[in-house]
Amino acid sequence: MIQLFNVGKIYNNGVPALHSVSVKIPSGDFVYITGSSGAGKSTLLRLLYCAEKPSRGQILMGGRNTTRLKPRDIAMLRRDIGFVFQDFKLLNNRSVFENVALPLQVQNLPRQEIASRVYQVLQYVGLEYKLRRTPLELSGGEQQRVAVARAMVVNPRLLLADEPTGNLDHDLAVEIMEMFKRINEAGTTVMVATHDQEILQQFPARTLTLHDGNITSDSAPPPEDDNEEEV
Numbered sequence: 001m002i003q004l005f006n007v008g009k010i011y012n013n014g015v016p017a018l019h020s021v022s023v024k025i026p027s028g029d030f031v032y033i034t035g036s037s038g039a040g041k042s043t044l045l046r047l048l049y050c051a052e053k054p055s056r057g058q059i060l061m062g063g064r065n066t067t068r069l070k071p072r073d074i075a076m077l078r079r080d081i082g083f084v085f086q087d088f089k090l091l092n093n094r095s096v097f098e099n100v101a102l103p104l105q106v107q108n109l110p111r112q113e114i115a116s117r118v119y120q121v122l123q124y125v126g127l128e129y130k131l132r133r134t135p136l137e138l139s140g141g142e143q144q145r146v147a148v149a150r151a152m153v154v155n156p157r158l159l160l161a162d163e164p165t166g167n168l169d170h171d172l173a174v175e176i177m178e179m180f181k182r183i184n185e186a187g188t189t190v191m192v193a194t195h196d197q198e199i200l201q202q203f204p205a206r207t208l209t210l211h212d213g214n215i216t217s218d219s220a221p222p223p224e225d226d227n228e229e230e231v
Contacts, residue, residue: 001027002048002158002189007057009043009213017043018213020057025191027157030184032200033193035210041193044210045160048191049083050074061158079107082151086163088143090135090150096122097131100150107154121149125179141172148179159183161192165199177203 002025009018018040025031033041046052047059050066059066061077069077090099097118104114122128125145135143144164151159161180165173177192177199184190194200200207204221 001025001060001062003058003060005058005060007047007054007059009040009047009052010055016213018047018054021213021215022057023208023215023218025189027189028184028187030181030190030205031192032205032207033191033210034195034200034207036195039210040213041195041210042162043213045083045162045191045193048158049081049160050077079154080157082154082156082159084144084147084151084159084161084164086166088135088147090143090146092135095132095134096127096138096146099135099146100153103150103154117153118149121153124152125149141168141175144168144172144176145179148176152183156188158189158191161190163193163195165194165196170198173199174202 004021004023007018007021008016010016021040021044033044035041043052047054048061050069054067057067064077066074066077091102094102100118100121101114104117109117119128119131122131125148127142127145127149130138130142135146138146144167148164151161159180164180165176168176173196180190180192181203206221207217207219208215209217209219
């Protein structure tokens with residue numbers, strides 16, 4: 001369970017990014033965060049990843065107040081969080097395998113376990129045959145799949161994705177969203193920041209709409225059509 005209570009964020013330049021945001025995200029939910037550029041979507045994800053601290057309010061994740069965590073506790077919390085960035089943030093001087101392995105190496109896991117988990121997750125995203133390539137040898141869609149694999153390899157309880165389809169064409173965007181849906185169906189809480197209306201319609205889910213740092217709408221997905229004729 002993720003809970004935000006009156007969370008606000010003002011950056012050092014005095015620009016407010018969020019105003020008194022309060023919301024609850026049950027474990028296992030799939031949630032979109034949408035809104036125009038500058039609405040606060042990325043800031044909200046960065047607060048959940050503890051890359052930023054709120055200027056006011058409280059954030060509870062699994063019952064722990066993240067605003068009071070020490071750096072070493074934040075590092076432990078992040079072991080359960082995967083983050084997919086719009087611009088991939090892959091290391092171009094390292095192979096696909098090495099990029100995906102990095103979060104596990106930070107945890108000092110045994111080499112054999114790292115190799116096994118990395119290969120399994122690369123199989124999942126369909127890139128096991130390119131594990132020795134570098135990101136610059138991949139297409140944009142393949143780079144995003146590597147980024148998804150890197151987020152998944154830690155077996156996260158929470159997956160955050162910031163405009164993960166923003167640099168992809170529609171077909172590739174659909175592939176990425178189908179991966180997120182499968183990850184969610186396996187029990188991971190998934191939160192996706194996006195302004196892509198086609199994706200919102202094709203993969204309906206609970207949607208938080210931000211405007212000028214405020215949640216202006218919290219809508220549930222429409223009910224599935226029942227096409228079966230009554231007997």
